[in-house]
Amino acid sequence: MKTSHKPRVVVIGAGFAGVEAAKKLGKQGVNVLLVDRHNYHTFVPMLYQVATAILYPHQIIYPLRRLFRRLPTVNILQADVKQVDFHNQIIYGENLTINYDYLIIATGSISQYLGVTGAPENSFPIRTLTDAIALRNQILSCFEQAAKVTDEDEKTRLLTFVIVGGGATGVELAGSLNELIQCAFKQDYPSLNRDKGQVILLQSGEQLFSSYPQQLSKYTEKWLRHHGVKVHLNSKVSKVTAEAVYLEDETAIFTDTVIWTAGVLAGIPEIRQSVKTAKKNKIIVEETLQVCQHQNVYGVGDVCYVDRQQESFNGVAQEAIQQGKTAADNILRQMRGESPKPFNYVNKGRLAIIGKHAGVGKIGKFTIKGFIAWFVWLEVHLVYLPGISNRLGVFSNWLKYYFFGEGAWRVIISRVKK
Amino acid sequence: MKTSHKPRVVVIGAGFAGVEAAKKLGKQGVNVLLVDRHNYHTFVPMLYQVATAILYPHQIIYPLRRLFRRLPTVNILQADVKQVDFHNQIIYGENLTINYDYLIIATGSISQYLGVTGAPENSFPIRTLTDAIALRNQILSCFEQAAKVTDEDEKTRLLTFVIVGGGATGVELAGSLNELIQCAFKQDYPSLNRDKGQVILLQSGEQLFSSYPQQLSKYTEKWLRHHGVKVHLNSKVSKVTAEAVYLEDETAIFTDTVIWTAGVLAGIPEIRQSVKTAKKNKIIVEETLQVCQHQNVYGVGDVCYVDRQQESFNGVAQEAIQQGKTAADNILRQMRGESPKPFNYVNKGRLAIIGKHAGVGKIGKFTIKGFIAWFVWLEVHLVYLPGISNRLGVFSNWLKYYFFGEGAWRVIISRVKK
Numbered sequence: 001m002k003t004s005h006k007p008r009v010v011v012i013g014a015g016f017a018g019v020e021a022a023k024k025l026g027k028q029g030v031n032v033l034l035v036d037r038h039n040y041h042t043f044v045p046m047l048y049q050v051a052t053a054i055l056y057p058h059q060i061i062y063p064l065r066r067l068f069r070r071l072p073t074v075n076i077l078q079a080d081v082k083q084v085d086f087h088n089q090i091i092y093g094e095n096l097t098i099n100y101d102y103l104i105i106a107t108g109s110i111s112q113y114l115g116v117t118g119a120p121e122n123s124f125p126i127r128t129l130t131d132a133i134a135l136r137n138q139i140l141s142c143f144e145q146a147a148k149v150t151d152e153d154e155k156t157r158l159l160t161f162v163i164v165g166g167g168a169t170g171v172e173l174a175g176s177l178n179e180l181i182q183c184a185f186k187q188d189y190p191s192l193n194r195d196k197g198q199v200i201l202l203q204s205g206e207q208l209f210s211s212y213p214q215q216l217s218k219y220t221e222k223w224l225r226h227h228g229v230k231v232h233l234n235s236k237v238s239k240v241t242a243e244a245v246y247l248e249d250e251t252a253i254f255t256d257t258v259i260w261t262a263g264v265l266a267g268i269p270e271i272r273q274s275v276k277t278a279k280k281n282k283i284i285v286e287e288t289l290q291v292c293q294h295q296n297v298y299g300v301g302d303v304c305y306v307d308r309q310q311e312s313f314n315g316v317a318q319e320a321i322q323q324g325k326t327a328a329d330n331i332l333r334q335m336r337g338e339s340p341k342p343f344n345y346v347n348k349g350r351l352a353i354i355g356k357h358a359g360v361g362k363i364g365k366f367t368i369k370g371f372i373a374w375f376v377w378l379e380v381h382l383v384y385l386p387g388i389s390n391r392l393g394v395f396s397n398w399l400k401y402y403f404f405g406e407g408a409w410r411v412i413i414s415r416v417k418k
Numbered sequence: 419m420k421t422s423h424k425p426r427v428v429v430i431g432a433g434f435a436g437v438e439a440a441k442k443l444g445k446q447g448v449n450v451l452l453v454d455r456h457n458y459h460t461f462v463p464m465l466y467q468v469a470t471a472i473l474y475p476h477q478i479i480y481p482l483r484r485l486f487r488r489l490p491t492v493n494i495l496q497a498d499v500k501q502v503d504f505h506n507q508i509i510y511g512e513n514l515t516i517n518y519d520y521l522i523i524a525t526g527s528i529s530q531y532l533g534v535t536g537a538p539e540n541s542f543p544i545r546t547l548t549d550a551i552a553l554r555n556q557i558l559s560c561f562e563q564a565a566k567v568t569d570e571d572e573k574t575r576l577l578t579f580v581i582v583g584g585g586a587t588g589v590e591l592a593g594s595l596n597e598l599i600q601c602a603f604k605q606d607y608p609s610l611n612r613d614k615g616q617v618i619l620l621q622s623g624e625q626l627f628s629s630y631p632q633q634l635s636k637y638t639e640k641w642l643r644h645h646g647v648k649v650h651l652n653s654k655v656s657k658v659t660a661e662a663v664y665l666e667d668e669t670a671i672f673t674d675t676v677i678w679t680a681g682v683l684a685g686i687p688e689i690r691q692s693v694k695t696a697k698k699n700k701i702i703v704e705e706t707l708q709v710c711q712h713q714n715v716y717g718v719g720d721v722c723y724v725d726r727q728q729e730s731f732n733g734v735a736q737e738a739i740q741q742g743k744t745a746a747d748n749i750l751r752q753m754r755g756e757s758p759k760p761f762n763y764v765n766k767g768r769l770a771i772i773g774k775h776a777g778v779g780k781i782g783k784f785t786i787k788g789f790i791a792w793f794v795w796l797e798v799h800l801v802y803l804p805g806i807s808n809r810l811g812v813f814s815n816w817l818k819y820y821f822f823g824e825g826a827w828r829v830i831i832s833r834v835k836k
Binding site for chain 1: 456457458475480481490495496547551558562605607608818824830831
């Protein structure tokens, strides 16, 4: 593939930031190549609902080629980008060499296991759609196994689910998994006792949702405890094995399922030149989102750390979307010979769901909690989810789930061969 | 697990025959244990629509625990049965020993590769849901790869799909895959030329659909050819490699995707005693469906060959359902001290779909073809598909597919780790 006379913008990563940038540029007729390892976009905030069999996998994704069908200057390439050369303006993949004039790095984040022995091999991440499907299969397989075994210790181990990390993903998953246990045992596994199934949420710090006001953290903690989730604060994990998780105080919790939501690292491809990075391996970008000293390269979303901005970012979709938009705008400005403008984040608020009819949120200076936050969460996510058929499907599954305790089929569609 | 005083019927396999038998027995309050390696029932006749991205995987399955929720004497066990001991009336699985009073073997069929070198390793079967998902991923990955490569030979190989076997599955898949290529190239891969994509259907005999009247076979052949499928009759495969399929006349067809629909074998667990088998390794059963010399063991569906009956069976759902019903009836008779009755097959007719708005069928002495057969096929399958939400979902996908050429998302949700 060769660069045409018209400048080509390559966008690596089709998450919130990458898709937004490609859309904006495509609408202006700019020649864009969007590269992702999958041929679909994933609506990450609802992954946990796939893992807990509320939704079907296809309902939270959208095919990239369909998403950009009406923007003919945007091309899609399914590939894994291995290396980037800023100097020669080339990205490399397997049997793949692509030139660019402008580059947007929007490769998101990967799990960070914080040096905990055994964590990468023995715990389940929940960052991609296939992670969510694997986790659903694991949880349901534990139920099926538990319905078979007679040994009480084994049954307890199978029905103990440990979630590491008390951020939004950890909390949302804890509430949802706890509900799954309740509904599934009652409806599908009459031989299993509700009390046998337990969800343990381990948080290293002294409050859940560290980025929320303390009042909301307290509310969340109380709500989860009241509904049967075992919340352990100040609990640092020291080791994970195939059958247990160990805390720093030497406590062992026997379990077949450890879910890791604790840490993230920027997921950057190898870069031939040296770039300045901040904590979590994030690329330091200027206020314009340009990578320092490489004015035709932008870093957006979870991969970047914006220098000189007071606000700290939390890796939520809104930040990524707005950064994607800014990067596209700035490239358009550069193409016109103007200079890029600094990124300006408009915080529309944050929301998290805890469980059935309960959520927490912070919109501007106002905090909301309980039913209203739950309701707003559902509505906002339905509106942002791409695709009418996805929205209809999710809405219908939510109705089924909230009224009858059954969203998606609780089936184990396991390992696809080949 | 121990046998209670109430006699226990163990049913191995939750296909059409096994599910029907378990239902019938459960409705009479009989103690049933239904064992399957999956925790769901698969509506096999529509697998090819999952493989060609018309339907979503979950739309053609139904969770077993949900299916039997209202029949409390039917218990479900997800396990792989390894061995059966007729003498001691025990079935064995991994860490599993289960006693039975009556046994129904309904384990269906597996692919038979007819001794063709390389076929098991290098071809895609389409017998289970995971097979269908793997095949969809393969087909779509070939499209994605082809959109990337510049070498014309490689592109041709990627876009050549060879189907071995001209029975119902082979024909239905050929028509559907041909349509997928048309729709997907037009909508998603504007850089790929329609003529590059080809579907080749290899049939060893001299007509497609060998069990249908010749007139329908001819119609099917003509229809497929007219729509661009390359039908090769009298073509026996001698070898399959990772990059080609070889015919007995030494012709080589270069392809990355060989789909095997040619032969079946009965998929029976190991039996400690010797049993009489017929062709395709089927267990010979008496007219009552009892296994010869083992009056408390029944063989139903694809695993059995009914002795002394004139009619030859084709492995369609109707046969399995009716046999499941008869086996259950006969067990109920045995429990009451009566003697079992012979199986009597009521042939309700057969139908196959070829492509958009075309099908063939034989109902009683009448043959139907074209639009009417296509329409009846859709209706019959919609009625037989278990679950209202599945029916609604499938109906909606069919509308989308037949009006807009897009049923399910054309996404590659590949290998689920762990």
